[in-house]
Amino acid sequence: MTSHVDARPVTVITGGGRGIGAAIAERLAADGHDLLLTYRERADEAERVADGCRAAGARVELLQVDLADLDAAAQVVPEAVRRFGRVTGLVNNAGITGRIGPFLDGSIEESELVFRINVLAPMVLCRAAIAHMATDHGGAGGAIVNISSGAATHGAPDTYIPYAASKAAVNIMSVGLAKEFASAGVRVNTVSPGTTRTEIHAAAGRPNAPEERAAGIPMRRPGEPHEIAGAVAWLLSADASYTTGADIRVSGGK
Template sequence: MRKTLLITGASRGIGAATALLAGKRGYNICVNYLSNSEAASQIVNQIKTDGGHAVAYQADVSKEAEVLSLFQKIDRDFGPINALVNNAGILETQSRVDQMDLERLMRIFNKNVVSAFLCTREAIKRMSTRYGGSGGAIVNVSSIAARTGSPNEYVDYAMSKGAIDTFTIGLAKELAAEGIRVNGVRPGFIYTDIHADGGEPNRVDRIKETLPMQRGGQPEEVANAILWLLSEESSFSTGSFIEVTGGR
């Protein structure tokens, strides 16, 4: 029987790469997206071309009502999910903390932290043996910024990813006896268009020579780490993180 995987923010970057790889590995893929329906449709069509099963679901996963509706639609189409990748997230234009306003901070935390909390809560209700589920796996997409703090650029983003790390650790311990494993990946300097959102589309090229491996990473390299954590190959791993940072 195919397992069903929900990936938030799956129309681009790491989320899209994860969806394509997971589709090839036999999952039913729930491609969540916020606004780019064309990009989400392209991912779904590619998965189907590769012989997989996928449906695109529009939802702002930082809003409770939309998350509840999203899970109800997935229940209808596939039944309860077996796996979740909390990937949706944003960053804003590079800035020092003393130039940031509260509205920016709230946007960052809503999109990066609240979204993961809401989706995870609903996933638990479907996967946990406490609720009659058969277990499952959750992977949270953090960032190297949780360790570095991203000074003079994205301290607010780094804060949000630090929250994701803490969430991962606590949740893993809370759910370990209920058949759910919770792990995280910390990407760093990956070629995705999120850097353009921060005002520097070529940021990876600027930084890559400072990395021990002297290159930027590809979304597929992060996707491989995520799929390993979702798989039975990592069956004794929970509350752990894989660094995909080129040695930084």
Template sequence: MAKVVLITGASRGIGRACARLAGACGWSVGVNYAGNEAAAAEVVRDVEAAGGRAVAIRGNVAEEADVTAMFETVETALGPLDALVNNAGVLGPKSMLADMPAARMKHIFDVNVFGAYLCAREAARRLSTSRGGRGGAIVNISSAAARLGAPDEYVDYAGSKGAIDTLTIGLAKELGPEGVRVNAVRPGLIDTDIHASGGQPDRADRLGMTTPLKRAGSAAEVAEAVIWLLGEESSYVTGALLDVAGGR
């Protein structure tokens, strides 16, 4: 039977690339999305075309009821959960911290931190062997911004991803005895539309030239690292923060 993975924020960018690659590797995929139903449906079709099974689930990761329903829907449609890719995240426009409205910062932390913790908690409840689960893997999507700080641009986003790194380290220690591995991937300058949502659609290409590899990365390159961390090939890897950042 195919293994089942839930990927949050899977209708675009890195989440979409992870869903497509998971499908190609034979996984059954829960495709969570916040609002773009058409994009999520397209990802489901891509997964199915690659040979996997998939279901689209609308839900706001910052709402506990949505998160609980999301996990229940995945298991009802696809079977018991084996893995979570904790990917959903948001970014605000480029700004100095001194100029950031409180509402913007709250939204960033509600989705990127509280949402990620809620999803990780729900996965821990379902995967832990002492709670009836089969073990499994969680991959949190952090960011190179967690160690760079994103000065003059997104220090709120960077801080939210620092929390993801800490979640990864602590949860890996909690869940190791439960048969669950927990790791994080920290993408660098990746060519996705999250930069446009931050008001800088050319940011990845522009700053990618400053990396040692002299280019931006692709969502597909990040997905390769994520799917490796989900699989048995990485069976002795837990608590790792894996940079996919071109040496930046």
């Protein structure tokens, strides 16, 4: 007999302790998901997000991990399975932009780190999640949402071309995975935010970037994290059961 707890979806969210990841966690908790949230630092903030999700009725586990360590990244999904018994969803949200500025001012070392965190870590996590979920591997199916960026299609000149390139790689990886594993019950989609009001811009050296870019956005404002979370929640829901290989652009019209 399946218990109420066993019937709840279990979703892994990388970078779930703040920003867009925290908003996704809060939305999914409200929608009835149990959660494993990864974070790299600022454990107090991650714990506050977890407490808020628990107050909404979710079981929540936290896992500190540096996703630049690909061996550590490979253990995230197995650890979630160990703690919850199964995983039904994965949101690859954690990412970095690198320093904002002209292409020639950046270093190849920084670009390598951007690709390690933004592309290779999600690839490792997708491998683990699909191996667990795929029906032809004994799984029960599931869904993956990879957080991309509007920059993947416009290239982000003078801003962060390596970041844009990394997100373009995420997009095409997601399309390939969606096609390869559709018959095995695993849906893979992307959500591409436009400029959103989070700390990622401060980490890149331009804390006022959302406001600076507002004039170039048709809606004349940056997005808010909860506006991204709604698209992710839909892709993980039964309402999106026939949706795979899609990209939902949440960018204020840009």
